Amino acid sequence: MRGRVQGVLAAAVALIAVAAVVVGCASAGATPRSPGSTAADAAPPSVTTTAVPGRTDVDPGGEISVSAPDATLRDVALTGADGRAIAGATSPDGHRWAATEALGYGKPYTWSGTAVGADGAVTPVAGGFSTVAPERVVRAQFAQPDDATVGVAAPVVVQFDGPVTDKAAAERALSIRTSVPTEGSWAWLPDDAMGSRVHWRPKEYWKPGTVVDVSADLYGVNLGDGAYGREDLTSHLTVGRSQIVRADVTSHRMVVIRDGQQVMDVPASYGLGSDPNRITRSGVHVVTEKFDNKRMTSAQYGYDLVEHWAVRMSNNGEFIHANPASAGAQGSSNVTHGCVNLSTADARAYYDTALYGDPVEVTNSPVQLSAADGDVYDWALSWDQWREMSALA
Numbered sequence: 001m002r003g004r005v006q007g008v009l010a011a012a013v014a015l016i017a018v019a020a021v022v023v024g025c026a027s028a029g030a031t032p033r034s035p036g037s038t039a040a041d042a043a044p045p046s047v048t049t050t051a052v053p054g055r056t057d058v059d060p061g062g063e064i065s066v067s068a069p070d071a072t073l074r075d076v077a078l079t080g081a082d083g084r085a086i087a088g089a090t091s092p093d094g095h096r097w098a099a100t101e102a103l104g105y106g107k108p109y110t111w112s113g114t115a116v117g118a119d120g121a122v123t124p125v126a127g128g129f130s131t132v133a134p135e136r137v138v139r140a141q142f143a144q145p146d147d148a149t150v151g152v153a154a155p156v157v158v159q160f161d162g163p164v165t166d167k168a169a170a171e172r173a174l175s176i177r178t179s180v181p182t183e184g185s186w187a188w189l190p191d192d193a194m195g196s197r198v199h200w201r202p203k204e205y206w207k208p209g210t211v212v213d214v215s216a217d218l219y220g221v222n223l224g225d226g227a228y229g230r231e232d233l234t235s236h237l238t239v240g241r242s243q244i245v246r247a248d249v250t251s252h253r254m255v256v257i258r259d260g261q262q263v264m265d266v267p268a269s270y271g272l273g274s275d276p277n278r279i280t281r282s283g284v285h286v287v288t289e290k291f292d293n294k295r296m297t298s299a300q301y302g303y304d305l306v307e308h309w310a311v312r313m314s315n316n317g318e319f320i321h322a323n324p325a326s327a328g329a330q331g332s333s334n335v336t337h338g339c340v341n342l343s344t345a346d347a348r349a350y351y352d353t354a355l356y357g358d359p360v361e362v363t364n365s366p367v368q369l370s371a372a373d374g375d376v377y378d379w380a381l382s383w384d385q386w387r388e389m390s391a392l393a
Contacts (some may be wrong), residue, residue: 001093001340002389002391004289004379005290007055010172011084022393026162027392031192035210037393040125042117042119042120042121043113043121044117044121044122044123045068045070045071045115045116045117045121045122045123046068046069046070046071046123046353047066047067047068047071047115047123047125047253047276047368048067048068048353049065049066049067049108049111049125049355050062050063050064051064051111051126051129051361052093052128052129053111053126053127053129054128054129055129055130055275056129056130056132057130057131057132058103058129058130058131058132058215059131059220059260060103060104060105060107060131060132060219060220061068061103061139061217061219061220061221061232062087063101063168063201064078064098064099064293065096065097065098065099066097066098066111066113066125067085067095067096067098068095068115068123069095069109069116070117071095071114071115071116071117071118071121071123071281072094072095072113072116073090073094073096073097073113073114073115073363074113074114075112075113075114075327076088076090076097076111076112076113076114076125077113078099078108078109078110078111078112078292079102079109079110079112080109081107081109082378086099086101086103087099087100087101087111087261088100088101095109095111095217095295100208101130102219102220103131104131105131105132105133105134105137105228106130106131106132106134107130107131107219108128108129108130109128109129109130109131110126110127111125111126111127111128111184112124112125112126113125117305120154120349124189124285130236131368131370132220132222132228134161134226134227135225135227136226136227137227137228137229137230138161138162138163138164138218138223138229138230138341139158139160139161139162139230139280140158140159140161140216140218140230140231140233141158141159141161141233141242142156142157142158142159142214142216142233142235143157143158143159144156144157144235144237144356144357146234146235146236147236147237147238148237148238148356148364149237149239149355149357150206150237150239150240150355150357151206151239151240151242151243151265151286151287151355151356151357151358151359152205152206152207152208152239152240152242152243152355152357152358152359153201153205153206153245153284153358153359154206154237154239154356154357155199155200155201155202155243155286155357155377155378156176156199156200156212156214156232156235156237157197157198157199157376158174158197158198158199158216158276159180159191159197160191160195160196160333161195161198162194162195162196162227162346163225164195164196164223164224164227165196165199165223165224165227166197166223166224167188167198167391168262168329168391169221169222169223169224170196170198170217170221170223170229170391171186171188171382171390171391172392172393173197173216173217173218173221173229173373174198174200174214174215174216174217175215176194176200176213176214176219177213177214177215177368178210178212178213179209179210179212180207180209180210182202182206182207182210183202183204184200184201184202184203184339185200185201185238185390186198186199186200186387186390186391187199187200187201187378187387187391188389188390188391189371189375189388189389190371192240195226197375198357199376199378200214200369201378201379201386203383205242205359206239207239207241208239208241208242208259209237209238209239210238210239211237211238211239212236212237212238212239212279212336213234213235213236214233214234214235214236214237215232215233215236216232216233216234216319217232218231218232218233219228219231219232219303230300233377236328239357240355241256241258241259242257242259242260243256243257243259243270243353243354243355243358244256244258244358244359244361245257245259245320245350245358245359245360245361246363247268247270247280247340247360247361247362247363248363248364249270249271249273249280249282249334249363249364249365250360250364251334252267252268252269252270252330252331252333252334253265253266253331254266254267254268254269254320254340254342254346254350256353258353263353264336264350265347265393266342266343266346267330267331267332267342267343267346268330268331268340268341269283269323269326269330269331269332269333269335269336269340269341270334270336270340270341270362271334271336271338271339272334272336272337273334273365273366274392276367277300277338278336278337278338279365279366279367280336280338280339280340280362280365281318281336281338281362281365281367281369281370282362282363282364282365282366282367282368282369283362283369283370283377283379283380284359284360284361284362284380284381285313285314285318285359285360285361285362285369285376286313286357286359286360286376286378287313287354287355287356287357287358287359287360288312288315288316288356288359288376289311289312289356290310290311290312290354291306291310291312292306292308292309293306293310294306294308294310294315294321296310296319302306302307303337303338304314306345307319307321307322307323307345308321308322308344308347308348309321309322309344309348309350310322310351311351311354313340313360313379314369314374315336315373315374315375315376316338316372316373316374317337318338318339318340318373319326319339319340320339320340320342320350320354320360321339321340321341321342321345321347322341322343322348323336323339323341323342323343323347324343324344326341326345327343329341330342330343332371337350340360359379368380
């Protein structure tokens with residue numbers, strides 16, 4: 001449940017709508033009784049609610065509460081059509097009741113209870129309302145597994161399974177908390193899968209050891225064009241050691257720097273420079289997955305092979321992997337189809353250390369990494385370009 005529901009008793013919240021629910025005349029509050037008057041003569045206490053009776057578009061994940069500033073609430077309940085009472089709690093002073101669970105989409109609910117003033121005057125808490133009924137519900141998920149340890153270039157990726165047209169509303173529902181102050185920004189990237197996708201990346205590489213908590217409070221959020229968020233999500237990540245691959249294509253070698261120290265410097269072969277389709281792209285790539293065995297095929301170049309110890313560094317087919325067939329070129333020339341070819345021993349040694357989010361910095365090739373090279377090209381953009389892609393820029 002979202003914090004805006006769970007923490008509702010701890011804060012003074014501005015009511016989004018006000019309705020006085022009274023029997024007879026309504027007033028802003030009780031008036032002093034004159035000598036000899038009775039409770040029947042007293043003005044009924046004022047009652048306000050965020051879910052106004054009669055409404056049919058109440059946010060099911062928002063604040064659902066009743067307040068009686070000058071009275072004590074008694075036996076307040078919110079009941080669904082199935083007769084089940086929604087969980088809630090009354091404040092210690094008895095002036096406020098709030099739901100502590102989210103409501104369902106497209107459901108009717110009914111208030112009950114009373115507000116009793118100090119002079120005995122009573123106002124019933126009554127009436128019904130309905131929550132909004134979405135035309136469609138959009139599911140979101142994180143690309144990275146929960147509790148994962150990630151590399152210093154890892155983006156936080158939220159993938160939606162349908163279009164999000166109100167990106168600003170969705171972005172306002174997303175938050176990042178870090179154990180180390182970290183400047184960063186969300187950016188919306190094109191999504192070929194007919195959904196929507198937003199990434200968060202820091203301005204600079206993460207500091208190793210940073211703990212990252214991500215919240216996507218999307219339930220009840222209007223995402224535009226009749227779509228609403230399906231559920232709230234959280235993710236917990238830890239940034240591991242710093243491991244950076246430095247891949248200068250003109251050197252014919254691959255260097256690995258871990259926590260500032262060089263731990264590998266091995267012969268490599270990169271993409272054939274005379275073919276623009278085969279050139280290994282310059283720029284900061286990001287490790288996203290790895291395979292003991294990976295089938296690699298190309299109708300254009302006529303190969304269908306299973307390669308070993310393959311670490312994906314972009315979605316355009318670029319991997320760091322073992323390739324005994326190019327052993328004669330490793331360390332002396334570039335002959336591959338865009339991948340970084342290593343010996344079997346060197347590829348296995350690197351594979352064993354690679355994490356999701358590790359950066360691979362390719363330099364000195366004539367073609368730059370870009371959006372055309374797959375989903376994770378976050379670091380190919382300048383910081384100013386990245387921030388401009390936020391819906392809240």
